[in-house]
Amino acid sequence: MSRAVAITCQGVSKSFALVDGGSAWRLALGRGGDVPHFTALDGVSFDVPKGQFLGVLGRNGAGKSTLLRVIGGVYAPDAGKVAVHGAMSGLYELGLVGNPQLTGRQYADRLLTVHGFSPAERATMISDIHDFSELGDRFEDPVLTYSAGMGARLYFSTATAGQYEVYLLDEVLAVGDQHFQSKCWRRLRERVSGGASGVLVTHDWSAIVRLCETAHVLDHGKMVFSGPAERAVRRYLYGEQAKSTYRDGIARFAGTPVYPRKIMTGTDFSLEAEVEILARAEVGVVLAVERLQPAYGWETGLMSRRTTPVGEEPGRYAFNVDIPAMPLPPGSYQISMHLVMPEPHSSAVKIVLDGFSWLDGNGLELGVEGVDGRGFSLPAEWRVTG
Amino acid sequence: MMLAGFDRRDLGMLNNLFRMTLGDRYLGSALGLIWAVLSPLMLMCIFTFVFTVVFPARLPGRTGALPYVIWLLSGYGPWLAISEGLSAATTSVVGNAGVVKNIAFKSELLPMVGALMGIVPLVVAFAIIFILQVVSGEMPGPGYLALPLIVALHILFVSGLGLFLGALNVFVRDTALALPNVLTVLLFASPIFYPLSSYPNFIRPVLQFNPFYVIAECYRMAVVDGAMPSLWMICYLAVVGAAVFWAGLWWFRRLKSFFDTRL
Numbered sequence: 001m002s003r004a005v006a007i008t009c010q011g012v013s014k015s016f017a018l019v020d021g022g023s024a025w026r027l028a029l030g031r032g033g034d035v036p037h038f039t040a041l042d043g044v045s046f047d048v049p050k051g052q053f054l055g056v057l058g059r060n061g062a063g064k065s066t067l068l069r070v071i072g073g074v075y076a077p078d079a080g081k082v083a084v085h086g087a088m089s090g091l092y093e094l095g096l097v098g099n100p101q102l103t104g105r106q107y108a109d110r111l112l113t114v115h116g117f118s119p120a121e122r123a124t125m126i127s128d129i130h131d132f133s134e135l136g137d138r139f140e141d142p143v144l145t146y147s148a149g150m151g152a153r154l155y156f157s158t159a160t161a162g163q164y165e166v167y168l169l170d171e172v173l174a175v176g177d178q179h180f181q182s183k184c185w186r187r188l189r190e191r192v193s194g195g196a197s198g199v200l201v202t203h204d205w206s207a208i209v210r211l212c213e214t215a216h217v218l219d220h221g222k223m224v225f226s227g228p229a230e231r232a233v234r235r236y237l238y239g240e241q242a243k244s245t246y247r248d249g250i251a252r253f254a255g256t257p258v259y260p261r262k263i264m265t266g267t268d269f270s271l272e273a274e275v276e277i278l279a280r281a282e283v284g285v286v287l288a289v290e291r292l293q294p295a296y297g298w299e300t301g302l303m304s305r306r307t308t309p310v311g312e313e314p315g316r317y318a319f320n321v322d323i324p325a326m327p328l329p330p331g332s333y334q335i336s337m338h339l340v341m342p343e344p345h346s347s348a349v350k351i352v353l354d355g356f357s358w359l360d361g362n363g364l365e366l367g368v369e370g371v372d373g374r375g376f377s378l379p380a381e382w383r384v385t386g
Numbered sequence: 387m388m389l390a391g392f393d394r395r396d397l398g399m400l401n402n403l404f405r406m407t408l409g410d411r412y413l414g415s416a417l418g419l420i421w422a423v424l425s426p427l428m429l430m431c432i433f434t435f436v437f438t439v440v441f442p443a444r445l446p447g448r449t450g451a452l453p454y455v456i457w458l459l460s461g462y463g464p465w466l467a468i469s470e471g472l473s474a475a476t477t478s479v480v481g482n483a484g485v486v487k488n489i490a491f492k493s494e495l496l497p498m499v500g501a502l503m504g505i506v507p508l509v510v511a512f513a514i515i516f517i518l519q520v521v522s523g524e525m526p527g528p529g530y531l532a533l534p535l536i537v538a539l540h541i542l543f544v545s546g547l548g549l550f551l552g553a554l555n556v557f558v559r560d561t562a563l564a565l566p567n568v569l570t571v572l573l574f575a576s577p578i579f580y581p582l583s584s585y586p587n588f589i590r591p592v593l594q595f596n597p598f599y600v601i602a603e604c605y606r607m608a609v610v611d612g613a614m615p616s617l618w619m620i621c622y623l624a625v626v627g628a629a630v631f632w633a634g635l636w637w638f639r640r641l642k643s644f645f646d647t648r649l
Binding site (some may be wrong): 016017018025069072073074075076078088090092093099101110113114116 | 395398399402403405406409410486487488489490491557558642643644646647
């Protein structure tokens with residue numbers, strides 16, 4: 001089934017002329033050809049399906065904000081095409097648009113006017129902004145008297161007051177107090193579940209994990225990774241080369257484990273793997289099933305804390321893990337499996353010899369299918385007592 | 387419907403930006419919009435004082451202080467509108483960097499909004515003239531009906547220049563600093579405080595094509611003489627205005643993609 005697309009970017013490139021005093025005249029007179037250019041975006045392509053937030057991770061200067069502005073139509077791309085379907089609200093920076101003498105109310109009114117809302121719509125939206133931003137009486141004070149956090153509250157509230165179909169947000173959730181941040185999250189999730197889509201640009205990886213299913217990593221204007229949010233986060237955090245450090249020469253997995261990639265919840269699960277022990281050591285194996293879920297963050301579904309011994313003498317060993325009647329609710333999970341040996345001096349510390357983990361990009365994916373609401377959950381009993 | 391690359395939505399945006407700029411200009415001052423009336427009024431008082439008391443100028447066919455004041459204002463009001471419009475247009479892109487960087491719209495609207503800011507002193511000047519005319523018993527003539535057309539051509543011309551200057555100012559910030567000096571020179575070089583007949587005969591045929599003079603003269607004919615402006619002036623302004631606007635727009639759109647680096 002093909003899903004409706006909210007945003008399409010095709011081969012978007014954008015460069016900026018590096019203008020100094022001398023080249024300014026040359027540019028103005030149309031001799032801009034020889035002015036050095038800085039490439040901010042280089043052939044970026046992606047789609048954002050309706051009802052999804054796309055995360056874009058990247059370091060400072062990677063081109064994230066430029067990308068957002070190109071999508072929003074503030075910058076015209078040098079090459080490529082951008083198509084946005086539906087009404088759009090962009091918050092490109094937490095700076096002020098216009099006159100700092102404006103009061104919070106006037107600022108909101110102005111921005112909404114620019115977006116073309118009628119006076120009646122504006123009235124309800126402004127009372128919502130007043131409410132949501134929790135600025136209270138300060139709403140009537142000039143914006144220049146606001147603290148950074150108060151400003152952020154005003155800008156976020158204004159940008160998300162309307163029911164838009166597409167939101168473009170830049171670093172917005174990194175500011176504001178915890179209380180306000182959680183309100184922002186709630187509002188964004190509401191919008192997403194209402195069918196809105198958007199792009200969230202940030203270097204706060206936890207924000208991406210919380211809101212986005214898919215994410216891209218941008219580096220020097222190029223898209224260096226696209227995929228599931230958790231893998232993009234790994235790519236962003238650890239780079240391409242970085243892997244966990246393993247103690248070499250003692251033991252390693254001989255090949256990829258064999259297991260069903262998709263199972264029904266409640267059915268038996270079995271994983272087979274082979275281990276090669278190269279030097280004499282007390283080699284054990286640990287396994288964890290983890291789940292990364294938008295809106296909940298990390299959920300560890302199952303984790304075997306105990307190390308299962310595999311062997312001590314050099315040689316090849318096969319083992320398997322069975323999980324009878326897989327108790328996990330439907331969803332997509334990651335299996336991490338590591339070979340470990342105890343530290344000779346302290347048995348509590350384990351030395352990692354080899355492993356499969358999403359953090360290293362070779363995680364074992366597991367899709368659990370079935371009816372929602374089935375599967376393991378805490379046997380909590382709820383009562384309304386008041 | 388598209389006209390010169392603008393559609394209905396842009397017209398709405400123009401309206402919004404105009405109100406926004408108007409508000410910004412006078413916001414934060416204690417007297418607010420009163421300054422919009424007060425500052426042209428004061429300038430007009432100064433010039434009226436200078437040219438009626440200090441240097442009494444002679445005017446063919448009009449005697450007495452009040453007719454002279456009306457004549458002076460009918461030229462100075464449009465000039466204020468032009469200079470105010472040009473200054474606002476020149477700084478419009480740099481001054482609205484926040485808007486340009488955060489809202490998707492056609493930034494060529496900004497210099498046009500700047501040009502439209504000149505309407506404020508224009509309205510004030512004509513309101514004063516109207517009052518003076520009624521007081522002095524000169525009945526306003528049918529020439530007032532031509533005002534909308536003249537205003538439209540005036541705005542077209544100033545927008546064109548403003549598009550040119552506004553874009554240039556992004557790259558060469560000296561533009562905004564040099565402009566007031568240039569405007570002063572232009573003001574005294576144009577027959578606005580004195581009639582064209584003050585110039586020697588041989589240079590008049592050339593000077594009468596000065597568009598600043600033509601704009602002021604059109605207003606003057608319509609308001610003071612109560613007559614329709616001469617046809618050649620209207621045609622001349624239409625041609626020059628359209629040409630300047632087109633050239634300014636072309637220049638602005640060519641440079642627009644480089645704005646991002648300079649704002």
